[in-house]
Amino acid sequence: RLFKLGRMHRARKINFWLKFWHKLSSSERGLVKFAGLLAATCHWMGCIWGFVGTLYRNNLTCRIAMDPDSQLLEEFPEREYFFRDTSHLDFQAPSMMQGHSWIVAFAQVRAGGTSVNPCDPMTLYAVSIYWATMTLTSIGYGDIVPVTVMEYIACIVGMMISSLVWAYVIGAICSLVSSLQYQERLITERLDAFTRMAQANHIPELLRDRALEYIRESRVHQKYMQSIEVANSLSSSLKGAIAEHTSAQYLSSVPIFACLSPAFRRDLIIHLKPFFFERHERINRWGSLCVVQKGLVLVGGALVGPKGHWGEDMILTLQSLRRNLRAKCLTHTMVLALERGDLLALLEKSPKDSWQIRKA
Secondary structure, eight states: OOOHHHHHHHHHHHHHHHHHHHSSOHHHHHHHHHHHHHHHHHHHHHHOOOOOOHHTTTEEGGGGGGGGTOOOHOOOOSEEEEEEEOOOOOTTTTGOOOOOOHHHHHHHHSSSSSSOTTTTTHHHHHHHHHHHHHTTTTOOOOOSSOHHHHHHHHHHHHHHHHHHHHHHHHHHHHHHHHHTTTHHHHHHHHHHHHHHHHHHOOOHHHHHHHHHHHHHHHHHHHHHHHHHHHHHHHHHHHHHHHHHHHHHHHTTTTTTGTOHHHHHHHHHHTTEEEEOOOOEEEEOOOOEEEEEESSSSSEEEEOOOOOOOOOOGGOOSSSSGSOOOEEEESEEEEEEEEEEHHHHHHTTHHHHHHHHHHOO
């Protein structure tokens, strides 16, 4: 029973990470994968580098590997490692210089006089990962270098593999970062294209500034249009459910639609058309229900902000009974509009909702 409880706890953890993973965008998942690739490459390069150095470190003896009755341990009880005496050897005779590796050189030059213990496995692993990271990123401080022929071979293979991995990861990350900033890149391209066009056609500076400001402020409109494009590629039921989740708040403030069926409201939301207006521009959408998504509009002397609406009298059959209110944008404004023709087409397919609209 305890084993089953442990499996359930582990399953919850796996489920949590799966949900977290699926919440990430494809670009973010790609960045996580490349980070894992870099970590795995550094790990295996570091393990091979440490293994090769350990094979030829006979000139370095760790305390744990020495005879407990050794005189050196009694003479130096605080030391963790000892070097073999090579003062009598001829340094120009390669056959005599066996047992020297990068670990021995590191212990003599870098670790000496510090708290770093080259006999500690975790310290050796950290130093090996340090070398692998330097090799992979092509930084190369030069404080850890190969000493034996085998280490030179391992270093060459490591540099060749790491250079390929690094080049691949850098190129892929640049592509992913570019896709993460897709909307900003589109806006920048539109700004640059308009600037070139304005310079070629000698457009006045005041008009040029108005257009550039309009393009910069239209980010929300571009995102909404992109979301519509993505939603249109889905099935009808999915498209309606997603539209209701993202845009139902804009119709919930309209009283005449509160009593309609959920399916009919989903169809209405799908038929909402986005429009973007600049500051001080008049909105001439006669015969349409307009809902403000962003900005501030002056409608018939009243201020209408986000989720506010006007034009609900477009359900009236006689045009003379409708109030053709004048609307003027006080800021850059995005408006969702429902055309009367679209509403009538939907009402023909739903007699029950048609009766509710007639009653309203």
